[in-house]
Amino acid sequence: MSAFAEPTEDLTLGEAEKIALQNHPKIRAAIHLAAAAEARVTESRSAYFPFLYGSLTGVEAETNSRVAAGSLNNPIVYDRYANGISLNQLVTDFGRTHELVKSSNSHAQAQRENVVASRADVLLEVDRAFFSVLRAQAVLTVAEQTVKDRQLISDQVRELQKNKIKSELDVSFVNVALEQAQLLLIQAQNDLQASFADLSVALGFADRRTFHLSEEPLPPAPPVDVNVLIQQALSHRPELISERLEADSAQSYTLAQRDLWFPTVSAFATAGLVPVGQEPLAPRYAAAGININIPLFNGFLFGSLRAEANSQAEAQRQNVRDLQNRITRDVMTAWLSAVSSYRRLEVTDQLLKQANQALDLAQSRYGLGLSSVVELSQAQLNQTQAQIEQASAKYDFSARTSALNYQLGNLR
Numbered sequence: 001m002s003a004f005a006e007p008t009e010d011l012t013l014g015e016a017e018k019i020a021l022q023n024h025p026k027i028r029a030a031i032h033l034a035a036a037a038e039a040r041v042t043e044s045r046s047a048y049f050p051f052l053y054g055s056l057t058g059v060e061a062e063t064n065s066r067v068a069a070g071s072l073n074n075p076i077v078y079d080r081y082a083n084g085i086s087l088n089q090l091v092t093d094f095g096r097t098h099e100l101v102k103s104s105n106s107h108a109q110a111q112r113e114n115v116v117a118s119r120a121d122v123l124l125e126v127d128r129a130f131f132s133v134l135r136a137q138a139v140l141t142v143a144e145q146t147v148k149d150r151q152l153i154s155d156q157v158r159e160l161q162k163n164k165i166k167s168e169l170d171v172s173f174v175n176v177a178l179e180q181a182q183l184l185l186i187q188a189q190n191d192l193q194a195s196f197a198d199l200s201v202a203l204g205f206a207d208r209r210t211f212h213l214s215e216e217p218l219p220p221a222p223p224v225d226v227n228v229l230i231q232q233a234l235s236h237r238p239e240l241i242s243e244r245l246e247a248d249s250a251q252s253y254t255l256a257q258r259d260l261w262f263p264t265v266s267a268f269a270t271a272g273l274v275p276v277g278q279e280p281l282a283p284r285y286a287a288a289g290i291n292i293n294i295p296l297f298n299g300f301l302f303g304s305l306r307a308e309a310n311s312q313a314e315a316q317r318q319n320v321r322d323l324q325n326r327i328t329r330d331v332m333t334a335w336l337s338a339v340s341s342y343r344r345l346e347v348t349d350q351l352l353k354q355a356n357q358a359l360d361l362a363q364s365r366y367g368l369g370l371s372s373v374v375e376l377s378q379a380q381l382n383q384t385q386a387q388i389e390q391a392s393a394k395y396d397f398s399a400r401t402s403a404l405n406y407q408l409g410n411l412r
Contacts, residue, residue, distance in 0.1 A: 011211040013130050016203060020126045021119060023204035030111075030118035037104070037111035044104040047097040050089040055272070057082050078281055084272015091267055091290070096259035099252045106249035113242035120238060120411040122202070127402035127411075129199040131395040133213055136192040138391035143185040146384050150178040153380075157373075166373075173373040177380055184384070218345075218394055219401040222338040226331070229408055233331045236409030240327060243320045250313035257309040260302040263294045327407070334404040341397035348390040355379075355386035 021027060061077040068074050090097070154174045160166040197208045223229060234240065271286035295302065362379035365371040405411050 009209075009211050010214065012214040013127065013216050016126050016130055016199070017123055020122050020203045024122045024202075025204060027115070027118050027122055030115040034108070034111040034115050037108040041101065041104040041108050044097070044100045047090055047093075047100075050087050052085065052087045054085045055083065078278040080274055080277035080281055082272055082274040082277065082285075084270060084285070086268070086270040088266060088268045091265040093264040094259055094262035096256050096262065096264075099256035099259060103249045103252035103256060106245045106252060110242040110245035110249065113238045113245065116238035116412055117242060120406055120409070122204075123411040124402060124406040125202040126199075128399050129195065129202040130213065131216075131399040131402070133192070133195040133199050133211075134215070135392050135395035136188065136195040137213070138395065139388055140185070140188040140192050142384065142387040142391055143181065143188040146181040146380075146387075147178070147185050150174065150181045150380065153376075154178045170373040173377050177377045180381075181384070216398060219398060221342050222335060222401070222404065226335045229335055229404075230328050230331050233327050233408045234324060237327055237407075238409060238412075240320070240323050243316070243323050247313065247316040247320050250309070250316040254306065254309040254313045257302070257306040260305065261295055263292050266291050266293075331404075331407045334400065334407040338397070338400045338404045341393065341400045344389075344393045345397060348386070348393040352383075352386040352390045355383040359383045 058081045059077060060079050065077045066074040067077065154171075154177075157166050157170050157174045161168060161171050193208075196210050199211070200207065200209045203209075267288070267290050269286075269288040271284070273284050274281050275283070277283075359379040359382070362371065362376045366373065366376045402411070
């Protein structure tokens with residue numbers, strides 16, 4: 001551990017989650033995407049408001065000039081300078097803008113749910129990394145104690161061998177056990193540093209940081225009825241809510257594409273001054289009117305746009321079904337894992353108790369010369385494995401409970 005920076009900060013799970021929610025780039029990206037979707041709502045709604053713009057025009061033309069090419073009419077062009085304003089207001093497009101606004105609203109709501117989903121993803125990763133560090137620290141503690149215990153036994157056997165009480169074979173066996181413990185220690189040290197690297201990324205940091213992590217109480221036992229959990233997940237999972245809203249958005253967009261075939265009615269008005277101009281031009285002008293555009297033929301464009309939108313909407317509905325099926329599977333899997341981890345808690349406690357008793361007996365028998373060093377080494381190995389299993393069990397249960405809460409939509 002001396003090759004790495006020592007922990008300098010205390011950190012609880014709640015503090016880690018708070019840091020990640022404030023700092024993680026994935027959440028920030030989701031927030032920006034939601035803001036972009038909100039802007040698109042305003043873009044769609046802008047069609048309800050008048051379009052007002054000003055114009056400044058100056059023209060110098062040859063005498064009796066008319067635009068003769070490029071159009072059917074030939075309007076005369078006068079020398080002039082004029083300024084004015086023009087207004088264009090959509091009166092009705094028979095519901096197309098309304099559907100576009102609905103589609104944008106649903107998409108914006110879906111993006112807001114994606115922010116919630118991103119928060120849940122980050123919280124799950126923080127919880128997983130946090131408990132992974134605690135587990136690695138517990139395993140490191142076991143490895144350090146194992147090296148210490150086996151070093152002591154190795155020293156004792158060496159002394160006994162010097163006094164011709166034990167053989168070289170006994171020394172070889174205990175030294176092998178000591179080297180195995182040292183290998184375990186090296187691996188445990190590496191796993192701890194890798195876990196700190198995972199935690200740093202989960203917190204949104206670019207560099208690897210180390211912390212003094214606080215122990216967390218064990219969560220309660222998993223619920224018994226998994227069907228209730230599945231129904232809760234189908235109601236609360238933000239990803240599924242987002243997919244449903246996207247399906248609503250796609251359906252509204254389909255209706256908007258259908259409404260392309262309807263006429264659009266617009267009112268327009270313009271007014272201005274002509275301070276400099278040829279004799280036929282009046283010093284001011286004003287006009288207003290109504291325009292109705294009726295689509296007749298456009299090379300099958302509108303039909304193709306509607307067919308595309310219909311296909312996109314159907315694909316979105318199928319995505320919702322697929323996600324519902326996957327959520328049902330994931331909840332079941334997470335629940336089974338949590339239940340299995342909970343059952344492991346008592347079993348690993350009993351396993352360690354039995355392993356400790358077996359090691360005590362093996363040491364006594366070996367000291368009395370009633371058993372071989374092989375029996376002692378096996379008892380040591382069993383105890384080490386039991387200690388690791390017990391140390392891992394409670395952190396695995398905490399991590400899998402967090403995963404179950406994620407699947408239920410409780411991490412937000």
